[in-house]
Amino acid sequence: MRLPHEGVSSQLELVKRCFEFVRDEIKHSVDFMLNPVTCKASDVLQHGTGYCYAKSHLLAALLRANNVPTGLCYQRLSVGEEGAPYCLHGLNAVYLEQYGWYRIDARGNKPGVNAVFSPPIEALAFPIRGPMERDLPEIWAEPLQCVIDVLESQPSVEQVLLNLPDVQLLD
Template sequence: MQLTPVTADEAAYLVADAAVDHTHPVVRETAARLSAGVDDLTGYARAAFEFVRDTVPHSVDADDPRITWRASDVLARRTGICHAKAHALAALLRAEGIPAGFCYQKLDVLHGMIALKLPGGRWVRQDPRGNKPGVNAQFRLDREQLAWPVRPEKGECDYPVLYAEPHPVVLRALRLATDRAELWRLLDTAL
């Protein structure tokens, strides 16, 4: 899938903000632990992806009603829906100087993931949602291996825009929701 960044300025994809708070001690400490065992940025990106995918349960899979949206909270509380997990992965990548942005799919719900850009490479989507039977998202740079393929015949689509910040529709829903049931009511399926 060819992504269109909202800005050509790659520095926008390294910024810390309220959701991608990569200067927070929890994010910095996690990034330092993950980078200690790798030799290059590709190895670090893979380690960060696998860490978020495998050690932060998707709140639906874990039947956890708590809502997290800030990367540091996702990492500290070890829970989040796809959007929150994307915030955590983007923060870990940005903490080590890897540009990361946000992209979305319209499925039966609005699904969130990230795209990263390694030096000399292109933007590549990565889906840290978390695996389970029937879901096998993998860190790949040669081709995508996301959690969900879109089914155009069901009205699903990949949104081709790469955002430097989480989409305002997503942030609003995550910030206002008091639990997951309310989140689904607030989170529109379209951007």
Template sequence: MHMSEYPPPVADFLMDTEVVDFHHPQIQSLAASLSGRTPLLTAKNCFDWVRDHIEHSIDFHREEVACKASDVLRIGTGLCTAKSHLLVALWRAHQIPSGFCYQRLIFGGDHASYCTHGFEAVWLEGLGWYRCDARGNTKPGIHCEFTPGQENLAYPIIREGERLFPDIWALPWPELVTALESLPDISQYLRDPIDVHPPAASGWVDAPATPPNTA
């Protein structure tokens, strides 16, 4: 995906919501500490902080489950989707338009279950939309950096049935939020990964008519 191929964001990509609760005092305080000299540096600071300071639940064998951005910050851990909620909240606290992206991946091997993987997209003035993945580089083989102009997502689409959804959503998928909020612990997720589908309603930035292959 090239950044210029998607249209500019609308106001929805700056919204404070129940899940992306960037007006929470702790998020506001952290956002202020991550402010850079330019919006681009601020966006990178926020990305690096979430990637490196919020432990991926599976990588660090954490059992707590969080969904809301402020809860992710409070407990210091989250699945990829939960980490994306916090990162988007930090960007929006700086009035940087941002949204959510998703993949459907095979979880646990070639013959295992599917899961929904979440990552982020940010609008950078003069550059356009940039997709990036702050899930954390603590899993062998993953090395995600914030490098506008060069997309490096955590997971390429390589196995049958996997899919990268090309759109950018202003809100996390409702079915995903419900599943996260209902999840008792990460052990349950490992037994039965969350595998949901995009909402039928509007609320996203449409992809190009013929998106390029990002596998």
């Protein structure tokens, strides 16, 4: 396997390669119904699968290892087409020298989902559609505890689906 950082000449190229590696080479657990449930970056890399949260953990680790400031971000989205129940969706923010903080979503593309690296324009996997959905503005250094709790306590992809993490909105 060729590591995404080999032979890069710029920060933008490095971030794009790492993003595309995680987006395209690591399978989204639900899309492929793949176990085990992963949380830590090393487990995601070892097993080649992870939920959006775990994939964002791997992308953060890869970029941080290459001295690119990277954080974790979340969206609150409807689990279905609209309305309750809601869950968090995990993605990343990366500090690009030319643009500042820029969000990237390595969830993995599929029909109806097309996340790309195209700074300064964000192209995330999911738009905000309803009044209770949100782009949460924080950039976190560590994953939210509710995300870790679900990924570490549920024994299968199916069980995670039944217990997706969510947060209460303050407004």
